[in-house]
Amino acid sequence: MTQNPSTNDTVYAQISAADEQYFMPVFGKRTPLCIVAGHGVYLTDSADNQYLDMIGGIAVNVLGHAHPRLTAAICEQAKRLVHCSNYYYNIPQTQLAERLALLSGLPGAHVFFGNSGAEVNEAAIKLARGYFYYQGQPRSKIISAVKSFHGRTLATATATGQSKYSQAFAPLPAGFEHIPYNDTRVMLSAIDHQTCAVIMELVQGESGVIPADPEYMHMIEKRCRETGALLIIDEIQTGIGRTGHFLASSHYGLQPDMITLAKGLAGGLPIGAIIANGKASSGFHIGDHGSTFGGNPLVCRAGLAVLDELEASHLVENAAITGTLLQNGIRELSRMTGLISDVRGLGLMIGFELNKPVAPDVKRALILEGVLVGSVGDRIVRLLPPLILEESHVEIFLQKLKNVLEALPV
Numbered sequence: 001m002t003q004n005p006s007t008n009d010t011v012y013a014q015i016s017a018a019d020e021q022y023f024m025p026v027f028g029k030r031t032p033l034c035i036v037a038g039h040g041v042y043l044t045d046s047a048d049n050q051y052l053d054m055i056g057g058i059a060v061n062v063l064g065h066a067h068p069r070l071t072a073a074i075c076e077q078a079k080r081l082v083h084c085s086n087y088y089y090n091i092p093q094t095q096l097a098e099r100l101a102l103l104s105g106l107p108g109a110h111v112f113f114g115n116s117g118a119e120v121n122e123a124a125i126k127l128a129r130g131y132f133y134y135q136g137q138p139r140s141k142i143i144s145a146v147k148s149f150h151g152r153t154l155a156t157a158t159a160t161g162q163s164k165y166s167q168a169f170a171p172l173p174a175g176f177e178h179i180p181y182n183d184t185r186v187m188l189s190a191i192d193h194q195t196c197a198v199i200m201e202l203v204q205g206e207s208g209v210i211p212a213d214p215e216y217m218h219m220i221e222k223r224c225r226e227t228g229a230l231l232i233i234d235e236i237q238t239g240i241g242r243t244g245h246f247l248a249s250s251h252y253g254l255q256p257d258m259i260t261l262a263k264g265l266a267g268g269l270p271i272g273a274i275i276a277n278g279k280a281s282s283g284f285h286i287g288d289h290g291s292t293f294g295g296n297p298l299v300c301r302a303g304l305a306v307l308d309e310l311e312a313s314h315l316v317e318n319a320a321i322t323g324t325l326l327q328n329g330i331r332e333l334s335r336m337t338g339l340i341s342d343v344r345g346l347g348l349m350i351g352f353e354l355n356k357p358v359a360p361d362v363k364r365a366l367i368l369e370g371v372l373v374g375s376v377g378d379r380i381v382r383l384l385p386p387l388i389l390e391e392s393h394v395e396i397f398l399q400k401l402k403n404v405l406e407a408l409p410v
């Protein structure tokens, strides 16, 4: 079943040409596919080819595509009430806040909704600074890791430990400092009594799927307690069951002061959430923060449907099980082909490293086999499939990956 993405595809030709003319060129040359529909773990392009979706909208489509429960919830809510502003209470927003507060296990948890990951990380930074401001002992220093990714607003791009995301946009907000990831010694001297907050990912997604060392994270937590610095765990990618726990923080046995969520939370509708414990929540007073769209009934209703479905179909457990199958299968292919030098990740957040700079070739060849994956740089292939992925899909993926690896020119 070899597929040919763009032959005789006038929709693709028209859309890609118009995109080049009218869309800001930030995405460069995109993968040459125009996606028109999706169902389950499959996507369909404008030439009617089907693809096994192993990147899930970058960890967003946790229920896959056109999931009946999510679609029904969105349609039902759209007919009732899409938006009403935060002047008023709305039922889905309060219900979703309650569910997330309880699921987080954070003592005295309060939730705030934004519309994206960057926006809620930005809110977490404000909340941390507000917390010390209202204590009458302002602190500004925010520490994050080298190679981290926290978003693209000015503050979150500055927190992001990769200068390519911020260098063109100086002057950048002050007070940000980067420390090497998984390096305990530097961390111990960097976090001090001037530190306002530490923001960390438990698996660095955008820089190549790099898990944090549990001991390192526990020492960060301990150091934050000693110095009074607030600990923010950015679970925008690792949250919502991705790693085989609802939150990766539970994997690590961490009790952060704040957790940020986005990507998978509403299964594809734009949402972000910050969950803060009772202590950190005091950093916002009335009027200090807000959002026009944030927490509107439509997206929150979708978020509730996602949480309901995760529970009803045991999808978090499924992420752990299928994630292990996938990782084991890729390790097996590594032994068979000698082309894969490392396999890493947690649950259904997986990266594997090729021992030659052929990740773009592997990605392209997989498209012809009907499989979509992500890549980081030219050596790392990244998988973030929907959490509804089944064993049969894992087998299909491994077979196609095997075909592709075996056909690589040596």
Ligand SMILES: *Cc1c(COP(=O)(O)O)cnc(C)c1O
Pocket (backbone or CB within 6 Å): 116, 117, 118, 119, 121, 149, 150, 151, 152, 201, 205, 206, 234, 235, 236, 237, 262, 263
């Ligand atoms: C994707 C991501 C963000 C940014 O989220 P946006 O919704 O794109 O703003 C922040 N942190 C992490 C860890 C992410 O994976």
